Amino acid sequence: MVELSIGIAGLRTAVITRDPDVATVVRDRYEGFLSTGPADWRIEISPPSGGVPFSKDVVVRRDGGPARFSVRRHDFAGTVDVSERTADLTLTSPDDVSINSFLRILYSLALVETRGLVVHAASLVRDGAAYLFCGPSGSGKTTVARLSTDATLLSDELSIVRIAEGYAMCFGTPFRGELALAGEDRAAPLIGIYFLHHGGRHAVEALGPKEALARLLPNVLFFAREADVTAAVFRIAADLVEAVPCFDLSFRPDPGFWEVIRNA
Amino acid sequence: MPEAYLTQSPRTAWRVYDGEAAVLCPDDSTLNSLNAVGTLIWESADGKTAVSAIVARICEEFDVDPERAERDTMAFIAKLRERGLLTVSETLQQAP
Incomplete structure (x- = not known):
């Protein structure tokens, strides 16, 4: 054994x-x-x-x-x-x-x-803070990770977020995507959730919690259909979008999106 | 028309942001986004508040004429009922 x-x-x-x-x-x-x-x-x-x-x-x-x-x-x-x-x-x-x-x-x-979620998202740490980039396949999760050579990779595919006392932590996972690299086994405070899509320019737009929740939920990995556990997942997601600023992020494939994020 | 009382399905999960509710239907994980009037109806679906009282409150708070408020409220209730988010009863409901 x-x-x-x-x-x-x-x-x-x-x-x-x-x-x-x-x-x-x-x-x-x-x-x-x-x-x-x-x-x-x-x-x-x-x-x-x-x-x-x-x-x-x-x-x-x-x-x-x-x-x-x-x-x-x-x-x-x-x-x-x-x-x-x-x-x-x-x-x-x-x-x-x-x-x-x-x-x-x-x-x-x-x-x-433990008030945590597995989310279809890339996550990266920069200057000690974690950023979550959510989206379905093809939205650019791996591209964002690949373009962020000065950031620490937590995951390019499935990230884990836990929330406690009104603040959220993002954790590295071994759940890798197209990058074929596991994230680092570390955690950092989550300071922004970005709903990704490709565009002709870099643009960040703040989202209210209701819209952010509607965009986050389809990206939460959860298979059970029982009402009580689904409700528990909903509450964690609802707390998360209240605790962490959420944005729509349109980006083109160059690292300039970090500048837009910094200035948002 | 007999009086009616609305009760939220205990299977739902919901949260109100800036006066507008987001209601999750657990059967298909659909998120229903309600406007301010819809949220008033949803929050009044406690099994004890009569639909006529809800309509009167809508008229008062949103400056709508009673006929239109009743018509829109009934249509909205039918939609939520169809989605399994609430039940309609002709009798007062006990707290769960």
């Missing part, structure tokens, strides 16, 4: 497996996020089951208790128990994409109780 510990956004997860291939995948994939110390969460990953597909799409639904969720996709099946802080996962093959997808879902559920 191998036990590895991954720490993301202040939540440390012990990954336990008998499968040496799975252990290798976890060790390689989460290299910058391996940690030591007592785990908050525990995931047992079972050996591959022989390639039987579980479900065509991602399905996350309550299963056998208010805090227990079944999580299924074509390449994995598992359960997440939020109150016990345990999960189990069976894979069709020891694939890093499968493990990574399950971890994203696990963190999206686990973070709710």
Whole structure:
């Protein structure tokens, strides 16, 4: 039995497996996020089951208790128990994409109780402050990250934000996008949320919290459909757009957008 | 016409910003953005406030004639009901 510990956004997860291939995948994939110390969460990953597909799409639904969720996709099946802080996962093959997808879902559920969200966004740290660049595929998340050579990358694809006492912190994640680089395992105070789109010039426009909320929610990674957990995610997002200034950011592919952000 | 009372679905989540509500329907994660009049109706959907009282308040606060206020309110209620955001009852509702 191998036990590895991954720490993301202040939540440390012990990954336990008998499968040496799975252990290798976890060790390689989460290299910058391996940690030591007592785990908050525990995931047992079972050996591959022989390639039987579980479900065509991602399905996350309550299963056998208010805090227990079944999580299924074509390449994995598992359960997440939020109150016990345990999960189990069976894979069709020891694939890093499968493990990574399950971890994203696990963190999206686990973070709710700590008032955190997984957001489709690039995040970067500049001068000690974090900036979040939200948007769907093709909006420019990876481009913004690539153009920001003097910033620290937290993620170019999926960022984690946690809110407490009216201020927000943004955390580095190993959930990488087209840049194929994991973020750094660090956190910084979040000082701006930018809803990205390509344009002919750099332009920043302030958004009110209602519009910002409407633009943030579709970018929040969350699969469960139960009303109480959806409402909890809504409240975290609503608090976030009240606590952090939000903007529409139109940009063209050069680093000049930072100047516009600084002057906004 | 019998009196009617509106009750927000307990499955919704909502927040008011600058007098305008954003209401989330958890079934499909749609965010419904309400204007000031819609927000007044939504906030009055407590199971105890009669629709006639809501219409009277709209007339008073937004300077609308009663006929139009009633027509628009009923249309708005029908929309929210269709989306599963509230229920309409002919009797007073108890607090959950």
